[in-house]
Amino acid sequence: MRILIIEDDPETLSFIARGLSELGHQTVTSSDGRDGLFQATEGGFDALIVDRMLPGLDGLALVRALRAAGDTTPALMLTAIGGIADRVEGLEGGADDYLVKPFAFSELAARVQVLGRRQVAPAEPSRMAAGDIIIDLHRRSVTRAGQRVILQPREFALLAELVRNAGRVMTRTMLLERVWDFDFDPKTNIVETHLSRLRSKLNAGFETDAIETVRGAGYMIRNS
Amino acid sequence: MQGFSFRRWSRTTFGLVTIVGIVFALTTLAIGIIAFEATHEALEQQLDHRIATETASLIDEGDDGPDGVAAAIRRREAARSTASLDFRLVDSAGRLVAGSLDAVVPDKPGYIELLPYMRDGEQRIAQSLTTLLPSGHRLLVAADRAVIDEMDASLLKLFIGAFGVMLALGVGAAWVVGIVTRNRLSRIDTTAKAIIGGDLGRRMPVTGAGDEFDRVAETLNQMLDRIAVLMDNLRQVSSDVAHDLRTPLTRLHNRLDEALATDDRDTQRQAIEAATGQSRELLDIFAALLRIAEVEGMGVKAQFREMPLSELVDSIVETYRPDAEISGHILNKSIEPDLQMVGDRRLIQQLLSNLLDNALAHTPAGTTITVALDKPGEQTRIVVADDGPGVAQEETTNLFQRFTRGQRSRTSGGHGLGLALVAAIATAHGGKLKLTSNPGFEIMVEL
Numbered sequence: 058m059r060i061l062i063i064e065d066d067p068e069t070l071s072f073i074a075r076g077l078s079e080l081g082h083q084t085v086t087s088s089d090g091r092d093g094l095f096q097a098t099e100g101g102f103d104a105l106i107v108d109r110m111l112p113g114l115d116g117l118a119l120v121r122a123l124r125a126a127g128d129t130t131p132a133l134m135l136t137a138i139g140g141i142a143d144r145v146e147g148l149e150g151g152a153d154d155y156l157v158k159p160f161a162f163s164e165l166a167a168r169v170q171v172l173g174r175r176q177v178a179p180a181e182p183s184r185m186a187a188g189d190i191i192i193d194l195h196r197r198s199v200t201r202a203g204q205r206v207i208l209q210p211r212e213f214a215l216l217a218e219l220v221r222n223a224g225r226v227m228t229r230t231m232l233l234e235r236v237w238d239f240d241f242d243p244k245t246n247i248v249e250t251h252l253s254r255l256r257s258k259l260n261a262g263f264e265t266d267a268i269e270t271v272r273g274a275g276y277m278i279r280n281s
Numbered sequence: 282m283q284g285f286s287f288r289r290w291s292r293t294t295f296g297l298v299t300i301v302g303i304v305f306a307l308t309t310l311a312i313g314i315i316a317f318e319a320t321h322e323a324l325e326q327q328l329d330h331r332i333a334t335e336t337a338s339l340i341d342e343g344d345d346g347p348d349g350v351a352a353a354i355r356r357r358e359a360a361r362s363t364a365s366l367d368f369r370l371v372d373s374a375g376r377l378v379a380g381s382l383d384a385v386v387p388d389k390p391g392y393i394e395l396l397p398y399m400r401d402g403e404q405r406i407a408q409s410l411t412t413l414l415p416s417g418h419r420l421l422v423a424a425d426r427a428v429i430d431e432m433d434a435s436l437l438k439l440f441i442g443a444f445g446v447m448l449a450l451g452v453g454a455a456w457v458v459g460i461v462t463r464n465r466l467s468r469i470d471t472t473a474k475a476i477i478g479g480d481l482g483r484r485m486p487v488t489g490a491g492d493e494f495d496r497v498a499e500t501l502n503q504m505l506d507r508i509a510v511l512m513d514n515l516r517q518v519s520s521d522v523a524h525d526l527r528t529p530l531t532r533l534h535n536r537l538d539e540a541l542a543t544d545d546r547d548t549q550r551q552a553i554e555a556a557t558g559q560s561r562e563l564l565d566i567f568a569a570l571l572r573i574a575e576v577e578g579m580g581v582k583a584q585f586r587e588m589p590l591s592e593l594v595d596s597i598v599e600t601y602r603p604d605a606e607i608s609g610h611i612l613n614k615s616i617e618p619d620l621q622m623v624g625d626r627r628l629i630q631q632l633l634s635n636l637l638d639n640a641l642a643h644t645p646a647g648t649t650i651t652v653a654l655d656k657p658g659e660q661t662r663i664v665v666a667d668d669g670p671g672v673a674q675e676e677t678t679n680l681f682q683r684f685t686r687g688q689r690s691r692t693s694g695g696h697g698l699g700l701a702l703v704a705a706i707a708t709a710h711g712g713k714l715k716l717t718s719n720p721g722f723e724i725m726v727e728l
Contacts, residue, residue: 142580159564211600237600241572241631242565244638244699250603 058103058173059083063093063119064135065111069158073106076162077169090114097123102130103173106165109136109147117150124151131172133165144240163274167226187223187278190259190267192216201259201267211236212255219268219278228275252276295459302451309447313440320436324429325408329392332410335366336422340412347372347418351379366424367398367407373417386421387411396423465494469501481509521684522570525697526563533559569698573683576705581625590622590629594654594663597633601641609646615653622661622728624710632706635699636665636724644669644722666723677716700724 060077064070065088074084085102087093090113097105097119105123107116114122120132134152136143147155154168183195189202197213199206208216214236219227229248233239237247252268259267269277290296339357343349347370354368358381367382375386384398389411396409409423468486475483484505485498533556540552575581598614605612622629633652640650644667653664672680681704684697703724707714712728 142583145584157568209599237630238627239630239634240627241634243634245601245604245634245641247600247604250607251600254603 058169059085059101060104060106060169061085061087061093061097061102062106063087063090063097063111063116064106064108065089066108069108069135072162073165076166080166082169088112090116090119094119094122097130098126098128100128100130104169105130105132106169107132107134107152109134109143117147117152120147120151133168133172135160163226164228164230167228167231167275170225171222171227171231185217185220185223187220188267188281190216190220190278192220199259201263204262206258206261208255208258211251212258215251215255216259216278219276223278224280226271226275226277231275293459294462295455298455298458299452302448302453302455305451306444306448310440310444313436313443317433317436317440321429321433324432325394328408328424328426328429329410332366332392332408332422332424336410336412336420339368339420339422340414347378347414347416350414350418350420354379366422367400368423369421371419371421373419378418380421382421382423384409384421384423386419388419390419395426398423400425469494469498476505481512518570518683525684526566529559529563529566533563566698569702570683573698573702573705576628576702576709581628581709584625585623586626587621587623588626588629589619590661591616591618591620591654593626593629594633594652597630597637598652601634601637605641605650608641610641610644611647611649613649613651615651615655617655620654620656620661622710624728628706628709632703632726633663633665635703639699640665640667640669640722661728663726663728664723666721668721671718671720671722674718677718680716681714 060082062070062073062077062084064073064086067088070086070088074086077084085096087096090111092113093107093111094114105120107119109116111119116134116136120134123130123132131153132151133154133156134147135156135158136147137158144155153172156165156168184191184193186192190199192199192213194217197210199208199213199216215232218232218235227235230242232248233242256266256268267278269279271277291300339350339353342353343351351370354370357366357368368380369382369384369386370378370380371386372378382398383400384396384407387393387396387409390413391411393409393411396407397404398407399405406426407423408426408429409421412420412422414420472483472485484502487495487498487502489495536552536556536559540549540556543549543552595614595616598612598616602612637650637652640648644650648667648669650665650667653662653666655662680700683701703726704714707726707728710728712726715725715727717723717725
């Protein structure tokens with residue numbers, strides 16, 4: 058992916074750029090809001106990583122300006138302020154995702170990966186498949202290799218999120234946000250517990266594990 | 282110095298009351314003028330009516346001509362009383378036929394409002410009616426205007442007096458009200474200046490009269506009390522934060538020292554991993570503190586929306602059920618269906634989540650945890666209760682403060698921020714928290 062990173066803190070900027078390059082992405086960097094907006098409008102990026110507070114033009118105004126110009130390049134906003142209102146403002150302003158500093162690099166990488174895909178499939182089909190798993194969102198039914206799997210509503214929502222992002226790592230925080238709508242990290246291991254239940258239901262009678270655990274990052278369902 | 286400005290003056294209490302006083306006085310004056318005019322007019326009409334009636338009566342009595350009228354006049358004058366009318370009958374040549382009225386009879390018949398005449402050697406004014414008889418005689422009937430003039434004069438005195446009294450009362454009241462207001466306000470002003478000057482314990486004087494000034498003073502005092510509490514809180518929090526961050530920071534520092542001191546890669550790695558854990562913990566404390574501060578700042582109210590509370594509570598309970606089962610807890614729920622509330626969905630989720638986290642972390646296996654939601658009256662109640670060992674009575678009061686850890690959580694970790702956040706969220710939603718532990722542990726949120 059070709060990614061534009063707009064961040065004024067040189068240390069954070071090089072930390073992100075280096076990490077993404079190591080994952081095989083092409084990165085372009087900018088440390089100023091105006092310059093960043095100019096580069097973003099040149100186009101050709103698969104994703105933008107924009108800091109909330111920037112010199113020249115702040116991140117929120119930058120994303121707003123892009124969206125007003127009809128540019129739909131997915132944008133991930135970074136912020137040091139994890140405020141509730143702040144987050145809503147960022148998402149309403151046109152950012153596709155929001156990440157509070159400090160963050161683990163694996164968290165950022167996973168989110169960028171998921172962002173990049175969004176443009177391709179804007180409308181969600183009612184039937185989705187990943188490997189031998191097929192889920193029907195309308196009938197809320199799941200099959201693995203043709204065998205019906207009975208799931209609790211939360212387990213179904215969790216599986217749907219993994220299938221929707223098949224081939225990409227979903228972190229614990231991403232799952233908390235998307236499946237439970239939690240913007241905080243509970244002390245209880247609800248994600249792990251639900252995943253382990255989902256896993257045992259999906260794997261019953263199968264040799265292979267349907268859900269892959271990516272150490273230190275999150276969980277993933279393979280496409281094939 | 283600024284010059285006199287009517288605009289400014291008219292907005293002072295003194296100015297306002299003066300204006301009201303003047304307006305009242307002017308209104309009195311206007312009413313006086315109208316009443317005076319009306320009375321004056323009515324008296325004149327009454328007099329005209331008397332004259333006309335008398336004239337008609339004279340002509341009627343003397344229906345055989347001027348002689349009869351003359352006779353009637355003489356009869357009247359013989360029986361005269363002071364308030365009576367005066368008469369003069371003259372022939373066509375203007376010669377006196379009868380009557381004692383000493384005045385020139387007008388040539389033209391009709392009313393004359395101000396007719397001069399002589400009585401007892403002095404000139405007076407009368408109201409008169411001249412009537413032409415068929416014989417060519419002219420009959421003048423007149424009434425002295427002294428009655429009207431006296432009435433006019435006394436009315437005028439009355440109204441001028443009333444106007445003066447109103448004006449004096451208005452201005453006087455203005456002075457009194459102005460002085461009283463200024464005194465009361467200057468006491469509040471003095472107090473406020475003392476507080477600005479640093480005497481934070483001072484409070485506005487309350488006289489106990491229960492008047493507007495007292496109400497304002499009481500409100501201001503409540504505000505000052507609230508500010509004092511917030512400031513104490515802030516002081517407390519800063520020192521708590523400093524104190525509670527010292528431990529993980531020291532550990533972090535020690536671990537890094539350890540990593541530097543050794544050449545063994547494995548030991549180094551372990552030390553750095555432990556240091557990362559410590560810094561993660563520090564960041565978590567900061568995140569929790571920031572969130573509490575944000576919720577306490579009340580800015581979150583802008584995000585409040587109507588939300589299905591029953592569904593939300595049910596969903597959280599179900600989210601925790603697998604974990605409760607694994608840890609050997611019994612999770613019960615009693616949720617009144619279809620309750621709504623206005624609030625921040627995620628914050629209410631976090632409130633419940635924190636309470637359930639606590640219940641699961643601090644009670645032994647086999648404990649029953651009950652989540653209840655109902656609305657018996659105006660208030661919605663969310664209860665998270667357990668039948669575990671509970672906490673000591675003396676601990677219950679401080680548990681909602683930051684960094685307070687009950688005996689039961691000392692061993693099981695936590696920063697003592699969970700319940701502080703629960704309290705902040707409840708307050709932001711206009712709610713109250715009630716904690717009972719006797720034994721068991723129950724927190725009731727009344728929204």
